[in-house]
Amino acid sequence: MATFKDFRNDVKPNWCPGCGDFSVQAAMQRAAANVGLLPENLAVISGIGCSGRISGYINAYGFHGIHGRSLPIAQGVKMANRDLTVIASGGDGDGYAIGMGHTIHAIRRNVDITYIVMDNQIYGLTKGQTSPRSAVGFKTKSTPMGSIEQSISPMELALTVGATFVAQSFSTDLKDLTALIEAGLNHKGFSLINVFSPCVTYNKVNTYDWFKENLTKLSDVEGYDASNREMAMQTLMKHNGLVTGLIYQNTERPSYQELLTDYSEEPLVDSDLNLDQAHFDKLVAEFM
């Protein structure tokens, strides 16, 4: 059995002291150990941005790709080897701006991977521009007069495109976050976990204190039922999206790979590549 320490490597993250991403990294390492993974059976695929560096900070197979494309890479890895546990991760710019197309379609497709978005409502690595998660009026280097664009509500959006697992957390709630990541890893299908992970350098509005003041734990909402999509939507709207916990889970819908016709039960990576003569002759005969 591996422990969370086995998922640590010797690389020192280049995040600012106090960055929310440190806790997300720790929660991922703990969750991986808790669900019984070995480092070589985990692949962490990340995008570009401060948070995108996370794949290099975990002792596992890590792939740091291009901006906004962690999801298609991660789905490709999972298709190649269904025995691997695959986590995609990145920031809100990566997943909800440049990569939004992939986010929506990955949710629809429901390949069995877990997507963790470190949401700080700002562009950090490029030193402070607006993000699709920035609130209207938010002043940044690219919106000196305040943002005039509506902010995206990723959780509501996920529900409308057929998500089977939607959760949200706050980076300081290490225990809750770890449990949600575990639940996501155990979910048979696509799991989206949005984590409020404050940027201490460029976001002076959505601070740790701001989140503490504004977040509502779903466990405190009386009668909340995470299998009820309508309730999930109403609760999100009521709280302006600022809730934490498991928002929605559908355990009925099979994953993409389970729905595919004749898709190999053995990982594709183990298949014999030689096409035998009889099979080839059959293929060729169709052209004659």
Add this chain to the structure above:
Amino acid sequence: MEVRDLLGKVLHLEMIQTTYFLHIQRGVVMINQLSWKVGGQQGEGIESTGEIFAIALNRLGYYLYGYRHFSSRIKGGHTNNKIRVSTTEVRSISDDLDILVAFDQETIDVNYKELHSKGVILADSKFNPKKPEDTEASLYSVPFTEIATELGTSLMKNMVAIGATSAVLDLDIHVFEVVVREIFGKKGDKVVAKNMEAIQAGFDYMKEKMDANVPTMVLEKADGKRRMFMIGNDAIALGALAAGCRFMAAYPITPASDIMEYLIKKLPAVGGTVIQTEDEIAAATMTIGASYGGVRAITASSGPGLSLKMEAIGLAGITETPLVIVDTQRGGPSTGLPTKQEQSDLMAMIYGTHGEIPKIVMAPSTVQEAFYDTAEAFNLAEEYQCPVIVLSDLQLSLGKQTVEPLDVSKVEIRRGKLVTEELPEIENKGYFKRYEVTEDGVSPRSIPGMKNGIHHVTGVEHAETGKPSESAANRNAQMDKRFRKVENIRFNTPVYKNAPHEDADLLIVGFNSTRGAIEEAMTRLEKDGLKVNHAQIRLIHPFPSDEVLPLVRSAKKVIVVENNATGQLANIMKMNVGHAEKITKYLKYDGNPFLPHEVHSKCKELF
């Protein structure tokens, strides 16, 4: 060449194909080649008419070469399907036309100039066909629609046309029966019988109406061998299957979609699948993911898709992830001429993506080569751990033709330095040196799931374990290592050569589908008394200078024939082998493939 008709008059053929008329007897012309075209409005069944005609003749052992003229719309707009039938292998559309089947006046107006003086137009009486004044070809107004309607449905007008064609060719219409049964069998025997009746009716009508002055064109008997009849895209997909490809991610686009459509039907039988992604970027990056995961994977697109895949190609380059990409070129830029022939992606494929990466670009020139080269692309991608682009063009990808047998036993599977044995434990959780600086530049490759193979992969410049590094020394070491990989690339036949002359008057150079037109032009130029060599470049990058330079040196003149406006291959040749003073270009970028006579006359102009 002088040919006399049955009345002893000299026939003037606008363009004379190689060994066109064999001999002429009373009322009958024996031919070893036929050029037949059917045209009408898109959505009228023009394609299936051509298909039935072609499949039946292919089964008789003839060699066929088809080219479809179509527009980027589903219904309406002129479309035609030109099919060349021959007793020997053909790889180009023909210069002229023997029979034109027209379902509307536009078909006549657009195509009649291709008909030679003894050509025949078979037109539907329904639109009251008019023969243009400046043609000696004969026109027959045949009640295609009327006969079909009388037999039950106007949909069968195509069958009537096939029957009328058979009369002109004195072809036994029973050759169509098996094909008609294959297509309509599901709808029951009655439908099959009705369609055969329609063919018979067209045949009978035409036999009776044929003017005694128009000789029946009888095709010399073919060898009766069953051969494949396929498009280049079929061969590409088949090549991927033969190479052990198990996954494809792609986004629909003309003229590449056939590859994904074929593989989605065939991959499940070997446990694999195709994902139709949300866009081309996802297609490329998902393919990279699958390949990183250890599976042979492919993506295919055309120019617009390749433009979107460029950043991903750079990622595969710096992360040394094997990546096989097909680019079926079409008319560009932007949406350009989406259903027309062009070869203008060459430079983009060689240099595309920002920064510098090692890359392999191959350009098969026949359907057979498309099969073997695609299969080989998977080997090269894994051996050199870099992107491999299989370049095709619309004419090669969509031109349906008879293909000599493919030998799957010739397809090797070589996976390069993929780790296959258990790896030793690394102390202190150290990372596996996935980017180890080696003599040949290729590093051992572990894949996720392998114990002791953990390493990092990043598009950021990195050190041997994959961890980011910006040090100047490391940068040099890694850049040099990556480029070292392709310095001595082994590629079976980088250049297709037909170079019989040590001192040639002319060297003709092309790539992809121009091969057939060049070959025919070469035969005619040789007959004209010129010494001609031909080189079709199959490995575009890294450029096979060692193979090309001697050919350029030994030729008095060099002409590069390509479907683009700037002479991209000619420029690449000049960059790599010099001799700029003797390299000329013959360029065509109007959306149509080269015809043999065009290449022939252009080359003659040089002398």
